[in-house]
Amino acid sequence: MKIAIICANGKAGQLIAKEAVDRGLDVTAVVRGENRSAAPNALIKDLYDLTRDDLARFDAVIDAFGAWTEDTLPQHSTSLKHLCDILSGTDTRLLVVGGAGSLYTNPEHTACVADGPDFPDAFKPLAAAMGQALQELRSRDDVRWTYISPAADFQTDGARNGAYSLGGEELTLNAKGESVISYADYAIAMVDEAVNGNHVRERISVVGE
Template identity: 55%
Template structure:
């Protein structure tokens, strides 16, 4: 498949890019600084996310949004995702897959209490989590885009080894057999590329936890 990764030089973007390349997909890294991509097998589009156009994304089967807003600019999570949805509106061939947040997952069976609203949720993470939640809620209303929103577990670990094993869920925070809600970036990338290949969550949110 022909896959574009926005933010391919970031921690999650790098892992998703490596997983896609390992499986033989064609990958284009969309980054603001081309020099950050050193793999010569990867095409590079040096462009700011907010400058991307419908024509830029039209050639791809899937566009992975691994954008990460800088501190103080957390609202960019909302505006960036809205921009991507707008330029992909009506495009039935290109999927938009979002590296999302865990804050909007629910912790109860009735789906009334989200992670971000639990008493122990750190205040320092609330600006990011709340803006990611609002971005997701806006995306949920879009029937003109083939979107998929992928929330990680509560603990999203950059350097955890790849196991290739995970359990999927939808809107509830998952806990594994060890009583932990955790997944490494590498296993998250595995699940993301599995979703790109299999298309099981069109216009849906899903989540994954390490087994």
């Protein structure tokens, strides 16, 4: 199986690349400069310069793009639109490293994590930008996309425990009543979904055990 990981030099991208390589998959890092991931192959190119031909040979493309500053937050939408446009009508799957802020907190799906009183104000612009990108992605029936939201507490340097639980559109808690997952365990879930392809045109979520 051939997988491309966009922004493979990032924290999430590096762990996803390592997980995929360790499983014996054919992994290519899509990076703007020197490849610092475990992927043995590299495509040195900016995300916005990628073409349909660049991605045609891959079974799955994992989008680990992230933007954090006020002026770059709209790129969550524009970068995802670009990837959708060049993958439109193809069999290549697009898997997106998503956010937790847009997960619903009630059965009616009228309230989200980011709406809660304890959600930090500093992260609200990011949650809004990622939520908008997800809503735009939902309208794409011409792309085989999957959006994977992490738990609310997404731990950059958390341990790789090797286990996770799969959820859907609503915030899911583990047996301890926590919504937490490490980047390393999230990487396991991402590669599992890339290999199995069970949730095409769906948003799913994962929580550590």
